[in-house]
Amino acid sequence: MAKPRVLVLRAPGTNCDVETAYAFEQAGAIAERLHIARLLERPALLRDFQILCVPGGFSYGDDVAAGRILALQIRHHLLAAIREFHERDRLILGICNGFQVLLKAGIILPPDSDGKPVATLTWNDTARYEDRWVYLSVVSDRCVFLRGIRELQLPVAHAEGKFVVRDADWLEQLVRQGHVALCYQMPGPAGTTTAQNIASQPWQMRVPYPWNPNGSMGNVAGVCDATGRIFGLMPHPERFIDVTHHPRWTRDERYDPPHGLIIFRNAVSYFE
Numbered sequence: 688m689a690k691p692r693v694l695v696l697r698a699p700g701t702n703c704d705v706e707t708a709y710a711f712e713q714a715g716a717i718a719e720r721l722h723i724a725r726l727l728e729r730p731a732l733l734r735d736f737q738i739l740c741v742p743g744g745f746s747y748g749d750d751v752a753a754g755r756i757l758a759l760q761i762r763h764h765l766l767a768a769i770r771e772f773h774e775r776d777r778l779i780l781g782i783c784n785g786f787q788v789l790l791k792a793g794i795i796l797p798p799d800s801d802g803k804p805v806a807t808l809t810w811n812d813t814a815r816y817e818d819r820w821v822y823l824s825v826v827s828d829r830c831v832f833l834r835g836i837r838e839l840q841l842p843v844a845h846a847e848g849k850f851v852v853r854d855a856d857w858l859e860q861l862v863r864q865g866h867v868a869l870c871y872q873m874p875g876p877a878g879t880t881t882a883q884n885i886a887s888q889p890w891q892m893r894v895p896y897p898w899n900p901n902g903s904m905g906n907v908a909g910v911c912d913a914t915g916r917i918f919g920l921m922p923h924p925e926r927f928i929d930v931t932h933h934p935r936w937t938r939d940e941r942y943d944p945p946h947g948l949i950i951f952r953n954a955v956s957y958f959e
């Protein structure tokens with residue numbers, strides 16, 4: 688089978704596009720970085736690709752709110768093309784700023800009955816940028832990108848990563864519907880996560896700062912759509928695609944394959 692082609696979408700202020708394209712290529716794809724202006728000019732360009740990825744960074748300088756302006760551009764000018772893309776059994780990934788964009792554009796989670804978004808990403812509880820490694824548990828078996836993974840360690844780097852739902856009852860609904868895919872965890876006794884002990888319901892745990900780095904409701908770090916083919920997450924998988932990226936790689940031997948690379952490989956294998 689031919690290598691899948693990935694469109695890595697960039698906008699003014701995007702700063703993880705090169706690393707993300709490289710990560711996809713390491714996983715066996717062909718990646719192309721494309722400026723949003725090119726796609727606005729010709730939305731049909733999407734048809735040349737199997738995977739759309741919105742990478743991390745500071746699109747439009749986080750003006751108004753992180754990801755907001757790019758989300759509006761997408762919502763007003765590219766929604767039809769993206770829907771068509773998705774319906775043709777394609778994959779969509781949003782990393783950090785890209786997650787903020789996809790969520791605020793209404794692409795990942797369905798709106799409520801009034802057409803309003805059910806969830807958003809807002810300022811971290813610490814009111815500052817959090818740049819650290821976190822422990823994560825996979826809590827939905829629906830997400831294509833997370834197939835075969837139970838636990839992950841990845842770095843986060845964001846100021847507006849706190850996942851909030853407008854109505855607290857909706858969180859459980861999102862969990863039940865399989866939308867909540869990834870949750871922050873605490874490290875366990877042997878340096879592993881405590882996921883084994885509480886694997887059943889990590890969204891109900893109180894995971895304190897800094898393990899939940901932003902105060903996300905339900906410790907939510909990533910969500911997917913109903914098909915599992917659209918996924919957004921705050922941590923950066925492209926920053927852990929080599930064993931040596933992990934701060935403890937000289938002491939522990941369990942970082943092979945690197946956790947971020949598994950996510951990109953899962954996306955590539957979907958087309959094999």
Ligand SMILES: NC(=O)CC[C@H](N)C(=O)O
Binds near residue numbers: 742745847848
């Ligand atoms: N690394 C990123 O993508 C950062 C996202 C966004 N600029 C924030 O600070 O929240």
